[in-house]
Amino acid sequence: MTDGVTGRYATVRAAVLGTGLIGGSLLLRLADAGLDVTGWDPDPVTREQARSRGVSAPATIEQAVAGRDVVFLCGPLPTLPRTLTQVADLTAPGCVLTDVGSTKVEVAAAAARLGLTDRFVPGHPMAGAESAGLPAASPTLLTGAAWVLCPATGAATVAFRWLTGLLVELFGARVVPMSASAHDSVAALASHVPHLLAGALAGAVQRSPLRDAVLALAAGSFSDGTRVAGTPAERTANMLLGNRDRVLHELAEVRVLLDELAGALRAGDAPALTAAYAQAGAARSALRGRRFAPADREFPVGGDHAVEVAWLRGLGDAGGHLTGCRIGPDVVSYPAWLPVAD
Amino acid sequence: MTDGVTGRYATVRAAVLGTGLIGGSLLLRLADAGLDVTGWDPDPVTREQARSRGVSAPATIEQAVAGRDVVFLCGPLPTLPRTLTQVADLTAPGCVLTDVGSTKVEVAAAAARLGLTDRFVPGHPMAGAESAGLPAASPTLLTGAAWVLCPATGAATVAFRWLTGLLVELFGARVVPMSASAHDSVAALASHVPHLLAGALAGAVQRSPLRDAVLALAAGSFSDGTRVAGTPAERTANMLLGNRDRVLHELAEVRVLLDELAGALRAGDAPALTAAYAQAGAARSALRGRRFAPADREFPVGGDHAVEVAWLRGLGDAGGHLTGCRIGPDVVSYPAWLPVAD
Numbered sequence: 173m174t175d176g177v178t179g180r181y182a183t184v185r186a187a188v189l190g191t192g193l194i195g196g197s198l199l200l201r202l203a204d205a206g207l208d209v210t211g212w213d214p215d216p217v218t219r220e221q222a223r224s225r226g227v228s229a230p231a232t233i234e235q236a237v238a239g240r241d242v243v244f245l246c247g248p249l250p251t252l253p254r255t256l257t258q259v260a261d262l263t264a265p266g267c268v269l270t271d272v273g274s275t276k277v278e279v280a281a282a283a284a285r286l287g288l289t290d291r292f293v294p295g296h297p298m299a300g301a302e303s304a305g306l307p308a309a310s311p312t313l314l315t316g317a318a319w320v321l322c323p324a325t326g327a328a329t330v331a332f333r334w335l336t337g338l339l340v341e342l343f344g345a346r347v348v349p350m351s352a353s354a355h356d357s358v359a360a361l362a363s364h365v366p367h368l369l370a371g372a373l374a375g376a377v378q379r380s381p382l383r384d385a386v387l388a389l390a391a392g393s394f395s396d397g398t399r400v401a402g403t404p405a406e407r408t409a410n411m412l413l414g415n416r417d418r419v420l421h422e423l424a425e426v427r428v429l430l431d432e433l434a435g436a437l438r439a440g441d442a443p444a445l446t447a448a449y450a451q452a453g454a455a456r457s458a459l460r461g462r463r464f465a466p467a468d469r470e471f472p473v474g475g476d477h478a479v480e481v482a483w484l485r486g487l488g489d490a491g492g493h494l495t496g497c498r499i500g501p502d503v504v505s506y507p508a509w510l511p512v513a514d
Numbered sequence: 515m516t517d518g519v520t521g522r523y524a525t526v527r528a529a530v531l532g533t534g535l536i537g538g539s540l541l542l543r544l545a546d547a548g549l550d551v552t553g554w555d556p557d558p559v560t561r562e563q564a565r566s567r568g569v570s571a572p573a574t575i576e577q578a579v580a581g582r583d584v585v586f587l588c589g590p591l592p593t594l595p596r597t598l599t600q601v602a603d604l605t606a607p608g609c610v611l612t613d614v615g616s617t618k619v620e621v622a623a624a625a626a627r628l629g630l631t632d633r634f635v636p637g638h639p640m641a642g643a644e645s646a647g648l649p650a651a652s653p654t655l656l657t658g659a660a661w662v663l664c665p666a667t668g669a670a671t672v673a674f675r676w677l678t679g680l681l682v683e684l685f686g687a688r689v690v691p692m693s694a695s696a697h698d699s700v701a702a703l704a705s706h707v708p709h710l711l712a713g714a715l716a717g718a719v720q721r722s723p724l725r726d727a728v729l730a731l732a733a734g735s736f737s738d739g740t741r742v743a744g745t746p747a748e749r750t751a752n753m754l755l756g757n758r759d760r761v762l763h764e765l766a767e768v769r770v771l772l773d774e775l776a777g778a779l780r781a782g783d784a785p786a787l788t789a790a791y792a793q794a795g796a797a798r799s800a801l802r803g804r805r806f807a808p809a810d811r812e813f814p815v816g817g818d819h820a821v822e823v824a825w826l827r828g829l830g831d832a833g834g835h836l837t838g839c840r841i842g843p844d845v846v847s848y849p850a851w852l853p854v855a856d
Contacts, residue, residue, distance in 0.1 A: 298733035302798075318731055348730055358727040361719055366735035368779075369711045372772035374794035377703055380767065384833030384853055385700040387801050388690055389660055391640035393708035395801065396738040402798030405791035412779050412787060423776060425722065430714035434765060437710075437754050445754060449747035452716035456644075456744030459729050459737065491726030511726055 177205045181338050187212065187240045189233060189255060191222055193301060194272050195246025196309030203227045204311045205342055212236035213306070214247075221306045237262050242338070245271040249410045253282035260288055268331045270295040274359065275414035276322055276352035290327035293335050294352055296320040296359070297345070302402045318493065319345040322352045323484045329477035332484075333504055336497040346493040346509075349484035356415050360422040364415055367400050367408055368423060374401035464509035467492060471504050480504070519547045523680050529554065529582045531575060531597060533564055535643060536614050537588025538651030545569045546653045547684055554578035555648070556589075563648045579604050584680070587613040591752045595624035602630055610673045612637040616701065617756035618664055618694035632669035635677050636694055638662040638701070639687070644744045660835065661687040664694045665826045671819035674826075675846055678839040688835040688851075691826035698757050702764040706757055709742050709750055710765060716743035806851035809834060813846050822846070 177184070185208040188199040195211070202209040203226065210228045212235075213219050222229035230236050237243050237259055245255050252271055256279070259269060269292040273279055276294045283292040299317040301308060319339050323332040332349075339345040350358070373394070377386050386394070400408075412419055429448075436444035467487065471480040484506075487494070492510040519526070527550040530541040537553070544551040545568065552570045554577075555561050564571035572578050579585050579601055587597050594613055598621070601611060611634040615621055618636040625634040641659040643650060661681050665674040674691075681687040692700070715736070719728050728736070742750075754761055771790075778786035809829065813822040826848075829835070834852040 298731050300734060318733070320731065346730075348727075350727070354727070358724050358731055361722060361724060362728045362731040362736045363733060366715060366739040368772065368775050369715060369739060370735065371775055371791055371794040372768050373708060373711060374797040375771040375775075375790060376764070376768040378793050378797040378800075379771075380703060380764075382700050382703060383797070383800075385690075385692070385696070385831055386704045387797070387804060388688075388830070388833040388835060388853070389640050389662065389700055389704040390801055391660070391705060392642060393712070393742040394704045396741050397708040397711060398794070398798055398801070399738050400735040401791065401794040402802070403795075405788045405795055408791045409784050409787035413782060413784055416779055416782065420776060420780060422718070422722075423772075426714050426718040429717040429721075430710065430765075433710050433713055433717075434762060437758055438762060440755060440758065442751050442755055445751035446747045448717060449713055449743065449750045451720050452713040452740070452743040453745075453747055455716040455720040455725070455729070456740055458720075458725075459732055459740075460744070462729060488730070489727050491730040493730060511730070 177207060177341055179341075181341055182206075184208070184242060184338065185240050186210075187237045187243045189213075189236065189243060189245050189259070190247030190251075191218055191229070191306050191309070192246065193304050193306075193308050193313070194297065194299070195244065196222070196306035197311065197313035198244055198246060198272070199227055200225065200309055200311035201314065201342060210236045210240075218306050233258060234262055237267075240267055242268045242270070242335070245269065245273075248407065249273045249275065249278075249414045252279045256282055256288065256292065257286060260286055265291065267291065268293065268335055270321070270335055272297055273414070274363065274411045276320070276355045278414055280322060280352040289324055291331050293328070293331050294322040294355075295335070296355065297343075298363075300403070302399060304404045304407070314343045314345070316344045316346070318348050319343070320348045320350050320355050320488070322355065323349050323481045325477050325481050329480060333497045333499060336494055337499075340494070340496045346495060348488045348493045350488035351485050354485065354489055357418050357422070360415055360418040361425075364412055364419045365422050365426055367403075367412065368419070369426070370398045370401040371408070374398040462491075463512045464492075465512050467508040467510040469506050469508060473499065473502055473504050519549060519683055521683075523683055524548075526550070526584060526680065527582050528552075529579045529585045531555075531578065531585060531587050531601070532589030532593075533560055533571070533648050533651070534588065535646050535648075535650050535655070536639065536641070537586065538564070538648035539653065539655035540586055540588060540614070541569055542567065542651055542653035543656065543684060552578045552582075560648050575600060576604055579609075582609055584610045584612070584677070587611065587615075590749065591615045591617065591620075591756045594621045598624055598630065598634065599628055602628055607633065609633065610635065610677055612663070612677055614639055615756070616705065616753045618662070618697045620756055622664060622694040631666055633673050635670070635673050636664040636697075637677070638697060639685075640705075642745070644741060646746045646749070656685045656687070658686045658688070660690050661685070662690045662692050662697050662830070664697065665691050665823045667819050667823050671822060675839045675841060678836055679841075682836070682838045688837060690830045690835045692830035693827050696827065696831055699760050699764070702757055702760040703767075706754055706761045707764050707768055709745075709754065710761070711768070712740045712743040713750070716740040804833075805854045806834075807854050809850040809852040811848050811850060815841065815844055815846050
């Protein structure tokens with residue numbers, strides 16, 4: 173990752189629609205990299221804030237997306253299908269569209285209904301903060317993030333390859349290729365259920381007669397365990413509702429474990445409790461200490477890309493990621509990494 | 515808080531028994547402050563590590579506690595009653611004893627059975643880390659921590675006052691006075707239930723077929739929400755078992771909230787979900803943005819201290835804390851802080 177962009181992406185013209193925390197951070201990085209970029213937000217105050225940070229922020233979506241090579245859709249989840257419809261009409265067929273929403277099945281289905289599968293690449297950068305809005309945005313918020321992109325066969329593969337290269341160059345992204353449904357299942361456990369647990373814990377404390385004393389003693393475990401309960405309530409509600417069935421399914425799995433822990437505690441069974449925490453600790457060790465081995469692959473540039481897409485999805489399902497996409501005259505090559513078994 | 519200790523605490527002779535993460539951090543700070551301090555640990559390798567960090571670490575408890583003014587008991591929870599018995603026999607009646615265990619009712623009851631209530635002040639600094647052992651200890655780990663001490667009437671109040679002053683001077687501690695049972699109820703919500711939720715989440719991921727992909731996408735919410743699942747399993751099990759009934763009670767309260775959230779999600783009820791997260795967010799805002807007003811008080815040095823102890827416990831129950839204890843010829847005065855209502 174370099175500060176400015178050189179080579180094939182140096183002349184990219186980009187637009188970011190919805191310039192809150194994530195969209196704003198994207199916008200600021202694109203601008204810092206020297207790209208021709210416009211930002212648009214429905215809120216005129218936000219547009220003014222963008223201008224005061226030196227970024228072009230026209231008053232209408234039409235102006236923002238005119239002549240763009242790529243448009244990032246960064247508004248709230250429920251607005252995405254409508255924005256997608258609008259942007260599809262306003263942009264050329266070669267303009268790549270992507271989003272940053274925290275669930276992918278619904279928006280992918282909307283794109284399919286609109287006939288946009290060839291140029292809409294569903295995306296989700298795994299980054300965020302408790303804060304919200306453009307004032308909290310930073311050009312480095314997304315640096316080095318795991319960034320899910322959903323590949324598909326046919327012309328869609330070309331858009332996926334191009335966007336992968338762009339995100340790696342601009343953000344040093346670790347691009348995780350996944351199907352939309354695999355993403356939503358994994359995100360349920362990696363993000364959505366943690367939001368439910370944090371909400372339940374913070375909500376219980378807020379209601380408790382012990383609240384003030386609990387806050388006084390709140391050390392790391394409570395503070396860490398409730399952090400995401402402080403994210404904007406409506407954003408969290410939209411995220412959970414956008415992935416309802418998978419979230420409820422994974423929550424049930426977490427409840428099984430919670431019941432086991434509570435059962436061992438009730439029974440005074442120290443060995444069972446210790447064993448359960450040793451198992452939980454193994455996930456933490458794996459999170460902190462994962463090692464990766466190279467898993468680079470090449471594919472023909474042409475064809476229907478079915479083998480390429482199958483490999484990409486398998487890579488993401490296995491916890492792997494891409495750190496680039498080089499397109500030659502005959503072959504496309506992916507530098508890729510797979511986790512080594514514990 | 516100064517680096518060295520002056521005034522009434524400059525000549526304190528202290529001992530720390532059990533020099534893992536917390537005890538080791540205590541020991542290193544006492545040594546840095548220039549106090550005469552000894553550390554003891556049952557593990558000879560740990561004693562050698564203490565010596566290599568320039569601290570006196572004799573081979574026996576007898577040597578470590580001989581002639582001490584204060585002894586900090588920092589071993590695992592289940593060992594505390596036995597160590598207390600041992601140390602009581604080896605020290606003078608004026609030697610103040612305290613501990614740093616994460617539950618207080620059991621050890622307070624053990625002290626009462628041993629007739630040590632007058633000089634044993636149950637304690638719990640709210641600090642920790644995922645790591646363990648003396649190599650992970652640091653003289654600054656406990657700096658500025660909320661530190662629960664349990665006051666009691668009679669001679670015990672004298673020990674409480676003295677220890678409060680020492681902890682404020684050495685650690686810049688915010689001393690939170692509480693009864694042992696109030697502490698254990700509050701700690702159940704502030705620390706023990708968060709450990710259960712973290713264990714359930716990390717355990718469910720460890721078992722899941724999606725594990726590797728979840729770890730690849732694990733952003734802040736998962737990483738923060740499972741952090742304490744990485745603490746040593748046996749320590750966590752002991753902590754939970756030492757506060758079993760209160761932990762199960764507070765877990766049931768958290769489950770009520772979790773059921774409400776899941777119910778609203780299942781029903782697709784966006785307003786209910788948003789309202790629940792707004793309530794949860796209020797606890798986060800209060801945690802980050804609490805303001806405090808002075809609540810200083812004075813009490814007569816003599817008497818049975820019943821009014822003083824009742825005020826102290828009320829202060830802690832209300833989320834307040836002490837930032838000192840000045841003992842004059844006639845009065846004892848506490849600089850104290852109470853949270854201002856949201």
